[in-house]
Amino acid sequence: MEIFIKMIQRVQSVYLFLVTVLQVILLMSDIATYIDERGETICRTTNLPIVAALTSLTAIIPAISMFLYRKRILQMRFNIFNSILLAALQGFIIYYVVSFYRAAVSFSFSITSTFSIISIILSILAIRNILKDELLIRSLNRIRR
Numbered sequence: 001m002e003i004f005i006k007m008i009q010r011v012q013s014v015y016l017f018l019v020t021v022l023q024v025i026l027l028m029s030d031i032a033t034y035i036d037e038r039g040e041t042i043c044r045t046t047n048l049p050i051v052a053a054l055t056s057l058t059a060i061i062p063a064i065s066m067f068l069y070r071k072r073i074l075q076m077r078f079n080i081f082n083s084i085l086l087a088a089l090q091g092f093i094i095y096y097v098v099s100f101y102r103a104a105v106s107f108s109f110s111i112t113s114t115f116s117i118i119s120i121i122l123s124i125l126a127i128r129n130i131l132k133d134e135l136l137i138r139s140l141n142r143i144r145r
Helices: 002-008 011-027 049-066 072-101 111-144
Strands: 030-035 040-044 106-109
Touching: 011 049, 011 072, 011 111, 030 072, 030 111, 049 072, 049 111, 072 106, 072 111, 106 111
Parallel strands: none
Antiparallel strands: 030 040, 030 106
16 A cells, blocks of 8 residues: 555656556547448447557556656656557557548547547656656765765
């Protein structure tokens, strides 16, 4: 319980938790709605294997990173890698939506298709706060010497 309380006291843990929650919601929701001649067709994240795998990975990495609060450099590396994966995920989502659009009359994005962009912003905020913590610890170590 004590470890959990120490972890939650850091704002970057909240950011990483929000990234995890957003990616889990993205994994379980629709990313676009296509309307063709027959009616309405829905595109789910789980129907696209690459997008589903990237979404799962981008949900797991910040969850693991939350518990690495004592290893700040490793935590920053995890989050930088996750930000790159999130950018790739957003690219794949746009690519798949546009490639499916050719067969449809019209389409509309779901609000959840922007969750990876929001997650990138939250990851960058987490990285900045982790860096602040690391610089604070280094300055305190310098003062002690």
